[in-house]
Amino acid sequence: MPVFRIGADDFKKLRDNGGYFVDKSLLIKEIIEGNDVALLPRPRRFGKTLNMTLLRYFFELSEDNRRYLFEDLNIANHPDCMKHQGQYPVVFISLKDVKGTCFGEMKQRLIEKIGELLIQFRYLSINLEPIYEKGFHALISGTPDDATLKASLKNLITWLYLYHQKPVIVLIDEYDSPMIEAWTNGYYPDLADFMRSWLGGGLKPENAHTLYRAVITGILRVAKESIFSDLNNLKVITTLQSHATAQMFGFTEGEVDKILTDFSIPEHDKIIREWYNGYRFGNQTIYNPWSVTNYIDNLPNPPGPHWLNTSANTLVYEELGQGGIEIKRDLEKLLTGKEIRYPINETVTFRDMGRNPANIWSFLYFSGYLRAEDPQEDIRGRTTYQLSIPNREIGYAYEYFIESIYPKPGGGLDALMEWFTKENPISVLEEILQSLTLNLLSYHDFARLPEAIFHAFVLGLLANLRSVYDIRSNAESGFGRADILMIPKGVKYATTYVIEFKSVHPQEKIEESAKQALDQIHEKQYDILADSPGLKTKHVRRLAIVVQGKKVIIRE
Incomplete structure (x- = not known):
């Protein structure tokens, strides 16, 4: 062997x-x-x-x-x-x-x-x-x-x-x-x-x-x-x-096939592809060699984030954490399996890193945290690339990032995760989310586009539930786009959640905005996707989350 x-x-x-x-x-x-x-x-x-x-x-x-x-x-x-x-x-x-x-x-x-x-x-x-x-x-x-x-x-x-x-x-x-x-x-x-x-x-x-x-x-x-x-x-x-x-660093698909044959474990190809594949070097599809070899060496243990565990990722998290609203919006897309499109700056300097989102995404790409493909020329003559999270292991990196910038104040994040995996009163969720908001967000965060900021904030918190829920942001459903849809992946957690956000000024009536959000869910039939054949949904909970300054209310 x-x-x-x-x-x-x-x-x-x-x-x-x-x-x-x-x-x-x-x-x-x-x-x-x-x-x-x-x-x-x-x-x-x-x-x-x-x-x-x-x-x-x-x-x-x-x-x-x-x-x-x-x-x-x-x-x-x-x-x-x-x-x-x-x-x-x-x-x-x-x-x-x-x-x-x-x-x-x-x-x-x-x-x-x-x-x-x-x-x-x-x-x-x-x-x-x-x-x-x-x-x-x-x-x-x-x-x-x-x-x-x-x-x-x-x-x-x-x-x-x-x-x-x-x-x-x-x-x-x-x-x-x-x-x-x-x-x-x-x-x-x-x-x-x-x-x-x-x-x-x-x-x-x-x-x-x-x-x-x-x-x-x-x-x-x-x-x-x-x-x-x-x-x-x-x-x-x-x-x-x-x-x-391009094929001299990392493993090509042909090399991984040969490895699996040589080690007599061809049945592991799907797991390895899901966890450690997804990079594009030139015209080659590349696997992470460190993670592939560690996964095989650790069998029969389940797959894990072997590559992530070799670095503190400090600079990566610093650059993401200092990003503005546009970075947070793009993170939201990536966390829900979508792509973003940017030019890649091949000569990015450290001093220019935080000056625009393209530089931050360029740094993340060259550091191994993004997949780049489908080059196209934009109206300014720049070559842009479709960027996405390459595999499950790197998905964990972004979840770790969310946890690092939104630490657990008094177990609030754990309580939030528990609420969505059990049948709890809406008042409990409101209390948890209110506590997290007071502890983790400042009024500066709400200075511009508060609804978008709060949307990205909650989406980041929910990223930890991706193993049991298919979490979709701005998902097409019914006659519009639901802010967040959470569809269960198995029968253990069989509740689908439809979430609509509203942000109101201090002089506006917060309860009226909550009612408008719930009416919007019903009128535009955002919950119709939950009735699709093959889904594990037993019932649907429709949540209106309204933020006013740092006050949060939730109604259903």
């Missing part, structure tokens, strides 16, 4: 230990035939580090023969590519765990990381000029000045080229991890200045004779003017592009 080595991100160790490997070796061919410098942004846990170590062990000069690692892989069928095996000095550095709460702390972590890198190349110091030897030892000992630190990548490439008389391959994994840390902690400009000098100095076109290829991975494509301004030779290949590298 094959075995996954969960968390194994070193290609050689994985192969030597007999771990199951999904063959991505043709990435080597794409790098050989591609641009001098390539940036490949992909979501976290989509195989970036494993692929980077695959490149390392293929290209790297080594005293031990590593050809055996590739002899049964697809790349072995390309003799022109195999000529490159073991032919280059390789600089491999991962910035994944380089973190700091201030720039001084981050700088110290970078000094340590670069010092660890240079220790691998101690032999270079033998032939260095005195001026370079001093800087080399300063880097290893952790005492470089700023100029030496910024020039460290450029100098290392030069030293390796002079020593081996061969151009160098540079592999930088998770380049943007420090950038995200810097943005979160408020020192982004300082770190961007360092990264611009460090990367630009080492990888710019003037160094073409010393550099064979450079491959950079991360989650985001940080704007070129931010840190890549000197790299005119940079080719950025995002998940929006139909490119041969």
Whole structure:
């Protein structure tokens, strides 16, 4: 029986230990035939580090023969590519765990990381000029000045080229991890200045004779003017592009079928597709590899949000939480299984993130929280994409977000969930919702379009019931659109709820508005959908929820 080595991100160790490997070796061919410098942004846990170590062990000069690692892989069928095996000095550095709460702390972590890198190349110091030897030892000992630190990548490439008389391959994994840390902690400009000098100095076109290829991975494509301004030779290949590298990160449908066959569990294809499929990279349908392997490794346990549990998702939730009314409306659509349409900004900057919804959705797309498809040109000549939640696992992420911005005050959210799964008096629901409103919403939230805000607020709270109710927002039913329809998915909870919202000014009569809302439900027959054949409805409750300032009443 094959075995996954969960968390194994070193290609050689994985192969030597007999771990199951999904063959991505043709990435080597794409790098050989591609641009001098390539940036490949992909979501976290989509195989970036494993692929980077695959490149390392293929290209790297080594005293031990590593050809055996590739002899049964697809790349072995390309003799022109195999000529490159073991032919280059390789600089491999991962910035994944380089973190700091201030720039001084981050700088110290970078000094340590670069010092660890240079220790691998101690032999270079033998032939260095005195001026370079001093800087080399300063880097290893952790005492470089700023100029030496910024020039460290450029100098290392030069030293390796002079020593081996061969151009160098540079592999930088998770380049943007420090950038995200810097943005979160408020020192982004300082770190961007360092990264611009460090990367630009080492990888710019003037160094073409010393550099064979450079491959950079991360989650985001940080704007070129931010840190890549000197790299005119940079080719950025995002998940929006139909490119041969699209299928090199994550699992394709064919690869998942083979995995299920190899593990003798073909009956699990529907569950895996529902929970972990749904991404589109170029023209490829892609599965989340981390979640697929963890699901199979954890059988017979049920599926769960394996990918979500690998990150705190802090920046994602911050950006959503700071969004305005338009973001809340779009969240409402996504939570009810609908799509939204926006342009994707491939060069989104951190400082521009919250300035318009398109930037926030672009960030979420590149981070792995949205599916993008059906590109169309809008009237302004921009390419827009249909965005949706890709699968059940990511649906949980949005539910977690709702819970994070609307915490549980005195168990109010639990009480709300309990009310909808039991036959309780309407007065109890009114008390619960009034408490949640007083604790979680401010008058500022109602400054504009209060009905829309309250609608999105309640819809977000109800998202936790998606496993037992089909929750539809602005659903076509009868002769109009019901604000919210909750249709039971099984016989255990057999009540359909039809909810209509109203918002009234302080001088208006709140009871009259409640009556108008109930009349609207009856007159427009919003409840007619509950009588459709095949539904599990035993009876219908029609609710009018009216908000006046922060006062809430519910009538049925």
